[in-house]
Amino acid sequence: MTDFDAVHERRGTGSSKWSRYPADILPMWVADMDFPAAPEIVDAIRSRLEHPMLGYGVARDELRARIVEDMASKYDWLITADDIVFLPGVEPGFNMALKAMLEPGDGLVVQTPVYRPILNAAGHWGLVRNEVPLRATGQGYVMDVGPLASALAKSRALLLCNPQNPTGKVFTKDELAEITALCENNDALIISDEIHCDLLFDGRRHIPIATLSDETANRTVTLMAASKTYNIAGLKTAFAIVQNKDIRERFAQSKLGMVDSVNILGLEATLAAYAHAMSWKEKMLGYIQANRDYLSQEIASRFPAIRLVKAQATFLAWLDCRDMDLTPDPQAFFLEHGKVGFSAGSEFGAAYGGYIRVNFGCPRSLLSEGLNRMEHALAKR
Numbered sequence: 001m002t003d004f005d006a007v008h009e010r011r012g013t014g015s016s017k018w019s020r021y022p023a024d025i026l027p028m029w030v031a032d033m034d035f036p037a038a039p040e041i042v043d044a045i046r047s048r049l050e051h052p053m054l055g056y057g058v059a060r061d062e063l064r065a066r067i068v069e070d071m072a073s074k075y076d077w078l079i080t081a082d083d084i085v086f087l088p089g090v091e092p093g094f095n096m097a098l099k100a101m102l103e104p105g106d107g108l109v110v111q112t113p114v115y116r117p118i119l120n121a122a123g124h125w126g127l128v129r130n131e132v133p134l135r136a137t138g139q140g141y142v143m144d145v146g147p148l149a150s151a152l153a154k155s156r157a158l159l160l161c162n163p164q165n166p167t168g169k170v171f172t173k174d175e176l177a178e179i180t181a182l183c184e185n186n187d188a189l190i191i192s193d194e195i196h197c198d199l200l201f202d203g204r205r206h207i208p209i210a211t212l213s214d215e216t217a218n219r220t221v222t223l224m225a226a227s228k229t230y231n232i233a234g235l236k237t238a239f240a241i242v243q244n245k246d247i248r249e250r251f252a253q254s255k256l257g258m259v260d261s262v263n264i265l266g267l268e269a270t271l272a273a274y275a276h277a278m279s280w281k282e283k284m285l286g287y288i289q290a291n292r293d294y295l296s297q298e299i300a301s302r303f304p305a306i307r308l309v310k311a312q313a314t315f316l317a318w319l320d321c322r323d324m325d326l327t328p329d330p331q332a333f334f335l336e337h338g339k340v341g342f343s344a345g346s347e348f349g350a351a352y353g354g355y356i357r358v359n360f361g362c363p364r365s366l367l368s369e370g371l372n373r374m375e376h377a378l379a380k381r
């Protein structure tokens with residue numbers, strides 16, 4: 001079983017996270033965890049390599065059947081194997097959906113702050129981005145229905161992120177019902193990025209928005225992957241679930257020679273993750289939930305000027321540093337003076353330059369080191 005406390009050297013392995021900065025910087029940015037993949041996954045890849053032919057891949061029936069079964073057992077969601085479209089990533093998936101279903105000039109709603117490729121997607125297809133901010137409360141982030149309704153009234157689609165990156169918000173069933181009602185009223189397509197769906201804390205259960213009703217399923221493209229949960233994002237494998245045949249065909253056609261077949265080892269890894277690595281996932285979730293709690297406590301006691309709403313899911317924390325007046329901005333400040341590389345808030349929306357996103361999906365000692373580096377940077381001020 002994986003020792004989640006163990007620190008592994010990742011420099012020199014072609015890791016994007018550990019290559020961005022010089023060796024004296026501790027990277028805590030991209031959503032990639034510093035844990036080895038589950039042994040069951042590594043074994044599955046190794047055993048696939050026993051057959052040394054690595055031509056173009058296609059998902060085996062076993063993988064489709066496993067996903068169908070998982071959707072039923074986890075979410076009471078009855079899909080068929082044909083509803084699944086395999087993809088080299090969730091980001092290509094939401095861009096394909098926009099390309100397939102919208103026309104230049106159409107409006108697209110996104111809730112901010114949000115993962116930069118979601119924020120930027122409208123721009124790739126000549127769409128008008130209609131941003132609706134989420135609001136921090138003591139109970140977590142909430143959405144205001146009025147602004148969402150106004151934005152949807154002038155849009156053809158919503159690009160939802162649930163669980164949400166960077167706030168760690170999990171949308172409740174009531175919120176999802178409000179969203180689906182508004183999308184129905186406006187005949188809007190729902191593209192739902194649910195890549196973080198297996199990373200919920202405190203016993204919460206993920207609800208795929210497509211499960212709200214048949215009507216909703218009929219207008220929704222859901223995107224999922226094992227990549228975040230099992231730390232196999234470099235294997236570039238994800239999938240869409242599209243129950244509406246017309247949308248699915250248009251979606252699949254929008255590959256347009258740009259989105260090629262899926263990584264053959266990624267397909268094996270995904271099957272092994274879902275079929276055999278459940279207990280690894282439970283252990284990992286316990287570990288990152290404890291990291292989240294540790295981070296929240298340390299921020300509250302050591303940096304009381306930073307505001308943090310505890311993440312309900314994901315291994316990402318969204319820190320509001322606006323009261324600290326760090327120049328030129330908190331990300332650059334901590335990078336220069338603390339030698340720790342967080343994600344800059346401005347990546348998640350123009351209004352969020354005073355925030356940073358911290359990746360706590362790492363051994364506790366690295367998280368603790370990151371906090372010490374923050375403290376050191378502030379002490380030098």
Ligand SMILES: Cc1ncc(COP(=O)(O)O)c(C=O)c1O
Pocket residue numbers: 031088089090091092115161165193195196225227233237238
């Ligand atoms: C919300 C969200 N969607 C999509 C992605 C990227 O997914 P992929 O690598 O499958 O394109 C990420 C990665 O951080 C993410 O956080």
